[in-house]
Amino acid sequence: MKTLIIFSHTWFAQSKVNRALLEAAQDADNVTIRNLEELYGQNPEKIDVKAEQKLIEAADRIIFQCPVFWFSIPPMLKAYIDRVFEHGWAYGSQGHALEGKILQLVLSTGSPQESYQQPTIGELFLPLTAVGNYTGMEVAPIRVAYGCLTISDSDLQKICDNYKKLLNE
Numbered sequence: 001m002k003t004l005i006i007f008s009h010t011w012f013a014q015s016k017v018n019r020a021l022l023e024a025a026q027d028a029d030n031v032t033i034r035n036l037e038e039l040y041g042q043n044p045e046k047i048d049v050k051a052e053q054k055l056i057e058a059a060d061r062i063i064f065q066c067p068v069f070w071f072s073i074p075p076m077l078k079a080y081i082d083r084v085f086e087h088g089w090a091y092g093s094q095g096h097a098l099e100g101k102i103l104q105l106v107l108s109t110g111s112p113q114e115s116y117q118q119p120t121i122g123e124l125f126l127p128l129t130a131v132g133n134y135t136g137m138e139v140a141p142i143r144v145a146y147g148c149l150t151i152s153d154s155d156l157q158k159i160c161d162n163y164k165k166l167l168n169e
């Protein structure tokens, strides 16, 4: 299965967890990584819509990987969806490009799992499930690395190993 990881982090230079996850992902087979801020900075206007659409067309599974910022996704990931998931390509009577592909969210949080009781992480990110459903994608369960501010090296290693396993499925 070909996987495309759309990664976004506003402060990637300071990232520990997502950096480790991306490094683990690089070791998996059939994975293409798009680091949005490395490619386009913080400027949504620079997003190469046609190039990104081509990469999605070649993939079976799309992963949106990012840290949770204020119970939401970083701005460049939102801008990517707004621009790349165009009418006539992603939706509308002629828009079928995403149909049948898998969509999965891979998130990291500062707060521990206990903090996500009400609303749950699934409830918070319902809009992205809706994006997947609306465009005919199969939405896979959200993966979350909780409590990243105090994560131990061994827990981080486990999370990275599990990510590699997921990507090799």
Ligand SMILES: Cc1cc2nc3c(=O)[nH]c(=O)nc-3n(C[C@H](O)[C@H](O)[C@H](O)COP(=O)(O)O)c2cc1C
Residues within 6 Å of the ligand: 009, 014, 015, 016, 017, 018, 019, 066, 067, 068, 069, 070, 071, 072, 108, 109, 110, 111, 112, 148, 149
């Ligand atoms: C502006 C900002 C907003 C944040 N909002 C949240 C939040 O709503 N919930 C949460 O659990 N953590 C929040 N965090 C913590 C980040 O999610 C956490 O630092 C990140 O997932 C760690 O991954 P990294 O090591 O790749 O940066 C926030 C951090 C920043 C800088």
